Amino acid sequence: MPLIDGESTGSYVTRLAIRHGESVGHLLATVGEGKTAAEIDPRLSELYLNAAARQRLAALAGRSLAQLTRALVSLREEHLLPGRPETAEYQWPWRPPSGYLVRGCALCAARRGVFETVWLIRPDPWHICVRHGRFHDTSRDDRVPFLDLSPxxxxxxxxxxxxxxxxxxxPVGRLLVADAFAVLAHPDSFLPRLGTNRTTPLRLLPTAIHIAHRMAQLERFRLDSRLVHSDYPHWLEKARGDLGWRVGRALEWWSALHKPLQLPPLPRSRVARVPVKDYRRPASPHRSPVSEMAPLHALSCLQWDILARDWRHPYG
Ligand SMILES: [Zn+2]
Incomplete structure (x- = not known):
């Protein structure tokens, strides 16, 4: 059965059960023992397995473990249920402990021969299909399954x-995108916060990504330990030039947190052999590792609210 990148395990297992002509509960009984009811709507909840149950699912689906975990994020090590290795177990928590169930692109699914509704598990409550220019979110309203981005x-x-x-x-790229959204959420920016309504991410994304790229110019040098304090005013001046003083003020907060990294002094003769630091590995004020399902508001180092107050509402 075709695998779809980023699909939730609950969605995949539901499709697998339909394909086998049986109920999800019946299929899960062959995968392991459940602490929760076997039949749960994949639009509402994600299915988690322990390592033994994952092995059985792979056998049932006729897929290698590598193929399965490449596509189904919740089956990767980080999200496996703990528990006794000899007992295969599954669990459907009422809400995924991390990540959001977002509707998958129907055109992408159809390209793979899948015509049922597919639900993805994503770190944020929305997803844009760049191939088909469609915006999807956690809304379960089948009348408006996506927004067309061709305009x-x-x-x-x-x-x-x-x-x-x-x-x-x-991971550094994800952190910078989160910081860029946080910059736009600063009260001085006078912009709606994420979660104000369904289309806020669309409105903010172009500017946020522009800011994230600007941040990356500084951050790469910083993580490479090639940045000193005097580099910042020039960068801020350029950023203010094309982003305006309102965003510039929030960027000042950001750059104050992203200070030059302190390196232990090295004897002169060894300087030339200092390995170049991996600029893909986060450093203070961020932490490593970066969880795959951490949402924007959990990743940013900036302390003010990124989300609107009743942010769950617009997604239904
Ligand atoms: Zn698509």
């Missing part, structure tokens, strides 16, 4: 630039 190609371009940044900088 706003700049949003799709921004998402492409976000993906490039994360590909290039790894």
């Amino acid at each position: 706003g190609p700049h949003v799709v371009q921004a998402e492409q630039r976000r993906i490039q940044l994360v590909k290039r900088l790894g």
Whole structure:
């Protein structure tokens, strides 16, 4: 059965059960023992397995463990249920402990021969398909399953630039995107916070990604330990030039937290052999490792509110 990148385990197992012509409960009984009811809606809850149950699921699906964990994020080590290795177990918590169930792109699924609704597990409550220019979120309303982004190609371009940044900088890229959204959430920016309504991420994304790329210019040198205090005013001046003084003020807060890294003094003769620091590995004020399902508001080092007060509401 086709695998879809980023699909939730609950969604995949539901499709697998349909394909086998049986109920999810019946299928799960062959995967392991459950602490929760076997039949739960994959739009509401994610399914978690321990290592033994994962092995059985792979056998049932006729897939290697590597194929399964490449596509299904919740089956990776970080998200496996603890427990006795000899007993195969599964669990459907009422809400995923981390991540959001976001509707998958129906056109991407159809390309793989899947015509049922697919639910992805994502760190944030929305997802943009850059191939088809569609915006999806956690809304379960089947009447508006996606928003068409063809009237706003700049949003799709921004998402492409976000993906490039994360590909290039790894976890550091994700942290910078989170910090950039946080900069836009500063009261001085006078912009709606994430969660104000369904389309706020679309409105903020192009500027946020522009800011994240600006931040990356500084951060790469900083993590490479090639930055000194006197480099900051010049960078801030340039950033203020194209982003305006309102954003500039929040960037001052950000740069104050992203101080030059302190390096232990080294004898002169060894300086040339100092290995270049990996600029993909986060350093203070951020922490490593960066959880795969951590949302933007949990990743930023900036302390003010990133989310609107009743932010769960717009996603239904
Ligand atoms: Zn698509």
